[in-house]
Amino acid sequence: MDVTATNAMGFAHFITQSDLVGKFLLAVLVIMSAASWGLIASKGLTQYLRSKRSAAFLDFFWNARSLDAVQAELSTHGARDPFSHLSAHALHAQAHHARHGAARLAEAGTANDFITRTIKKVLDEETTRLDTGLTTMATIGATAPFVGLFGTVWGVYHALLAIGMSGSGTLDKVAGPVGEALIMTGIGLAVAIPAVMAYNAFTRSNRVLAARLDAFAYELHSFLTLGEAPGAAALQVGANVRPLKPAAAVTA
Template structure:
């Protein structure tokens, strides 16, 4: 009779066939890839947020767009907001110098800047979403891979028990309990991936909303030379009149 204390993860791996070991290897690869993505995207998000905050503070305290352009030329575009600003200002200068010389530059300066802003926003959204598909795939499939390993292990355990002709509890519970290890490993791989995916998705959604709002402000600066609504606020402060009901038709 085999001692009970030999049962466990090591015994389960030693008794597994090629299919069981392959499934375990797949789960290990999934875990390594997901944790690498979590670490990489987490560090990238921290650096990006710090640089974005620093650039926005400089942008809103700058005296002119020329100062912003000089800052970008000196330190480079290292975050989504400076990247958007650099391309938008370059589009404005390019259209003012060369005009609509190509189909890609067709339309007014306003149209060209708008297309440039939309293109940069799409690029930043694509960059933010990179790696999320892998995390979602790991979170969705890892439990099923582990369940497959459990079913496969239970099948072989029951076949071995049937061939031995002994159906006592110690002969059944041990191998079946070992097979459940694969389900536990699958869940351990999936849970961090799902949590990280949800966290990164929310962070990207917040950053995208901030970037859209900044793009609107930047477009107004480049095309109107002032913040949106600034002219209306100045005229309203100069002369504020009470609203009157519309005159009824005669």
């Protein structure tokens, strides 16, 4: 094969020579790649903002003088992260049960039971929100290599048919078309690898955040029901954990 023929081979030549199935498979991989990188960018930005806002709220929460101060902060700036969202719902549940009691079936039980159910519901909502988009990312990472492999098999099949019809089976006639067909496998791997890496990173980050949120929920529940952190009564004088005053009960 001369230099001109060698230069003619490549990605552009492969695309122009591909049939409808090959072009469709390539379009599917392009869509997968765009969706994957879109999710990576959006979830990465969301994770950064969530981490920054959570750190700011937790710093305020643990330095607040009472839960009334926390309630005032939430009323002023709203809940913009999982920890403040959980706190807002838990404080609202406490005030609502103190004001109305168990007026409905959803509020049945003691204030402790109602707050516990509210916290669990918010934890489930936050876990679901954290997992948004991960299924799509995992699907792309798992299927993109196979889509690319199918494109390679399809391309090799048609390349061999063309070589057989030409009656020439020399290496210079076989290597070019078969090598071009392998491009699809490379594209499939290029789409899958970032998706799998991002999926693993986001999954680990979500697992760590869920564990921190669960621990915070336990502390928050104790503040709302007991007025102090778990085990605070057993702390020695001078310890760096001090009880918070519970929010003032709302009367009718």
